[in-house]
Amino acid sequence: MRDSIQRRLIATVVLFQSLLTVSLVLVGVSDTFWRLLSTLDTSMQAHAMSVAALVRYTEDATGNVYFDDTLLPSSIDPNHPDLFAVWADRSGLVARSDNWPQGLEIPSVPNHHWNFEWNGVPYHALRVSPVPILDREEGKAFRPQTLRIFYAAPTIRLRTQVRRAGAFIALAGMLLLAVTVLLALRGIRRGLRPLQNLAQEAARVSAQNWELRLPEEVSQIKELRPVTQSMKQMLERLQRSFEQQRQFLGNAAHELKTPVAVMKSTLQSLVQRPRTADEYRTGIQQSLEDLERLEQLLQWMLRLARAEQWAHGALRRDLEVIDINATCEEAIDRIRNLAQSRNTTIHLSTNGPVPFRADPEDLQLVWANLLENAVRYSPEGGSVEVAVTRNDGGPPCIVFQDHGQGIPPHDLHHVFERFYRGDRSRTRATGGFGLGLAIAKALVEAYGGTISAESEPGRGTRMTVQLPSTGRN
Amino acid sequence: MRVLIIEDEPRLAENVARTLRETAGYAVDVAADGQEGLFLAESNTYDAVLLDLMLPKLDGMQVLKRIRESGQHTPVLVLTARDDKESVVALLNAGADDYLTKPFDLGELLARTKALIRRGKGQPSPVLTIGDLQLNTVDRSVQRAGRPITLTAMEYRVLEYLAHRPRAVVSKTELLEHLYDYNWEKFSNVIEVYISGLRRKLDQDSEQPLIRTLRGQGYVLQG
Numbered sequence: 001m002r003d004s005i006q007r008r009l010i011a012t013v014v015l016f017q018s019l020l021t022v023s024l025v026l027v028g029v030s031d032t033f034w035r036l037l038s039t040l041d042t043s044m045q046a047h048a049m050s051v052a053a054l055v056r057y058t059e060d061a062t063g064n065v066y067f068d069d070t071l072l073p074s075s076i077d078p079n080h081p082d083l084f085a086v087w088a089d090r091s092g093l094v095a096r097s098d099n100w101p102q103g104l105e106i107p108s109v110p111n112h113h114w115n116f117e118w119n120g121v122p123y124h125a126l127r128v129s130p131v132p133i134l135d136r137e138e139g140k141a142f143r144p145q146t147l148r149i150f151y152a153a154p155t156i157r158l159r160t161q162v163r164r165a166g167a168f169i170a171l172a173g174m175l176l177l178a179v180t181v182l183l184a185l186r187g188i189r190r191g192l193r194p195l196q197n198l199a200q201e202a203a204r205v206s207a208q209n210w211e212l213r214l215p216e217e218v219s220q221i222k223e224l225r226p227v228t229q230s231m232k233q234m235l236e237r238l239q240r241s242f243e244q245q246r247q248f249l250g251n252a253a254h255e256l257k258t259p260v261a262v263m264k265s266t267l268q269s270l271v272q273r274p275r276t277a278d279e280y281r282t283g284i285q286q287s288l289e290d291l292e293r294l295e296q297l298l299q300w301m302l303r304l305a306r307a308e309q310w311a312h313g314a315l316r317r318d319l320e321v322i323d324i325n326a327t328c329e330e331a332i333d334r335i336r337n338l339a340q341s342r343n344t345t346i347h348l349s350t351n352g353p354v355p356f357r358a359d360p361e362d363l364q365l366v367w368a369n370l371l372e373n374a375v376r377y378s379p380e381g382g383s384v385e386v387a388v389t390r391n392d393g394g395p396p397c398i399v400f401q402d403h404g405q406g407i408p409p410h411d412l413h414h415v416f417e418r419f420y421r422g423d424r425s426r427t428r429a430t431g432g433f434g435l436g437l438a439i440a441k442a443l444v445e446a447y448g449g450t451i452s453a454e455s456e457p458g459r460g461t462r463m464t465v466q467l468p469s470t471g472r473n
Numbered sequence: 474m475r476v477l478i479i480e481d482e483p484r485l486a487e488n489v490a491r492t493l494r495e496t497a498g499y500a501v502d503v504a505a506d507g508q509e510g511l512f513l514a515e516s517n518t519y520d521a522v523l524l525d526l527m528l529p530k531l532d533g534m535q536v537l538k539r540i541r542e543s544g545q546h547t548p549v550l551v552l553t554a555r556d557d558k559e560s561v562v563a564l565l566n567a568g569a570d571d572y573l574t575k576p577f578d579l580g581e582l583l584a585r586t587k588a589l590i591r592r593g594k595g596q597p598s599p600v601l602t603i604g605d606l607q608l609n610t611v612d613r614s615v616q617r618a619g620r621p622i623t624l625t626a627m628e629y630r631v632l633e634y635l636a637h638r639p640r641a642v643v644s645k646t647e648l649l650e651h652l653y654d655y656n657w658e659k660f661s662n663v664i665e666v667y668i669s670g671l672r673r674k675l676d677q678d679s680e681q682p683l684i685r686t687l688r689g690q691g692y693v694l695q696g
Binding site: 250253254257258260261262263264265266268269272273286290 | 485488554555557574575577580
């Protein structure tokens with residue numbers, strides 16, 4: 001539970017919002033800076049011109065100049081006085097501010113802006129040249145001079161303003177981020193609510209209640225449809241196998257309880273009152289027979305359980321390569337007594353040895369069960385054909401054909417189900433439990449094969465076993 | 474009393490039938506499949522039906538439903554291997570009066586069958602009292618005015634049936650039907666013998682006769 005959709009979405013939102021805030025701050029700060037700087041430039045230009053206006057020609061005809069500092073413009077930043085210097089091209093330095101720093105280098109490029117720092121104070125500087133002297137009287141016979149003006153203003157205030165603007169934008173961005181996260185959280189919670197509802201509904205599903213009821217707000221969400229659909233399918237599959245298990249359990253209980261009930265009633269009625277020795281003998285004999293039947297049933301059930309366990313890979317067994325024909329002969333031998341008692345002949349046909357990797361006991365059991373079924377449902381004196389075929393090393397195919405009354409179509413789907421008996425009275429007479437074919441199917445499937453039944457009522461039944469080419473590893 | 478057992482396991486049916494005959498003195502018919510069972514149940518009047526659920530030809534549930542659809546009130550005791558809640562509920566809802574899960578105890582089966590028959594005839598107590606006559610259906614003893622009376626098995630069965638229907642006119646045919654299994658026609662003349670034997674033993678020291686004969690109609694047991 002370390003990762004969550006909510007956390008991921010929030011992280012994405014925070015990341016994007018932070019990037020946005022940072023870029024907003026950058027843009028805002030640089031924009032403010034350039035705008036303030038150009039304003040500063042403009043007013044520095046104006047101040048420089050005001051300073052230039054204070055340069056006057058002397059009254060004589062030399063064309064010399066002097067600086068009239070009575071109308072000196074005030075500094076742009078009252079706390080930090082501006083720096084300026086004025087040079088005339090013939091007279092040299094005309095004036096400079098009182099706070100002129102010694103040794104300040106002034107670049108010689110005309111009309112140039114630059115920044116410098118002096119005594120820890122940052123300045124923006126401007127050089128303007130040539131500037132004509134405004135104080136010009138007509139008719140004066142001297143060559144006019146031009147001025148070169150240097151003007152610098154500290155940028156402390158500008159920087160403070162830029163910083164403030166940046167801080168303001170950043171703060172606004174962060175507030176916006178917080179609001180966005182809150183809204184996103186709310187939105188995500190609301191958006192994920194159908195998931196919670198779905199989980200609640202899913203938690204309500206149990207062995208007693210298989211129905212997954214979908215609230216409207218869940219069924220209407222497109223993204224949840226694959227989830228809900230596969231959940232429903234999974235539930236259906238689970239329910240089916242659960243029902244099968246339950247039915248098996250019910251059938252098994254019934255099959256087990258019947259011989260027990262018979263035995264119990266036999267013994268109880270024996271002790272109800274004094275009986276003759278003959279009656280006791282008969283009762284005990286009957287109980288023994290019932291016990292045998294019970295034992296047989298238990299054995300069948302265990303075989304079935306083992307075959308299924310093995311099919312699901314829960315058991316490990318040692319297998320060997322055997323000939324399928326040999327296992328068929330063994331199986332035929334096993335039910336010889338039954339076949340003889342019903343006067344049924346069994347024909348085995350084959351086109352050569354069929355090697356297969358298996359436990360021979362398993363295959364014998366499968367064949368014996370199929371044969372027993374075929375013999376039981378064949379008329380007295382009938383015949384059963386077993387054909388083992390394998391073409392060019394392909395998968396082995398074993399077919400059992402009888403000529404009995406066949407299986408009605410509505411029973412045919414069910415013959416491999418556990419405890420299924422088409423007609424109970426008849427199977428009771430034939431002595432089956434309805435487990436033989438189920439065991440055969442479980443074993444064949446454990447080897448990766450398939451088993452199928454076709455029947456023509458009145459003509460006979462054909463059981464076909466298809467095995468994989470080599471057997472199980 | 475006459476009971477029908479519908480059970481496809483022949484030995485179980487035989488053991489139950491034997492117990493009912495020997496211990497309770499009931500007449501018992503056995504059917505080995507649902508169809509036969511339904512036919513017997515519809516063509517005879519039984520005092521109780523013991524019904525297995527898993528039956529060939531017609532399953533027990535269907536037999537039960539058809540018996541109830543035909544309007545018979547005969548109490549039905551179902552013998553089932555399943556004791557889960559759903560199937561028990563389904564059984565009782567289909568009209569069963571009681572159920573026993575296999576493997577069951579024959580003593581319990583007997584007690585439940587007796588109780589069902591008793592309740593089916595509106596008798597809550599196992600000791601039936603008609604006037605000064607007392608008939609205990611548990612140990613099959615009879616007393617009149619505190620004096621124990623010894624009866625033969627058949628006399629007891631006749632009296633038990635009459636005692637279950639006090640003050641009602643019970644015809645000879647009805648008695649025969651409920652005291653013998655499907656061969657009852659053979660015994661049509663013996664009822665008078667048992668009735669007269671009963672009269673002799675019951676009315677020995679009493680001025681008031683318990684069993685009256687209504688000519689051409691039957692017998693009435695009245696205190």
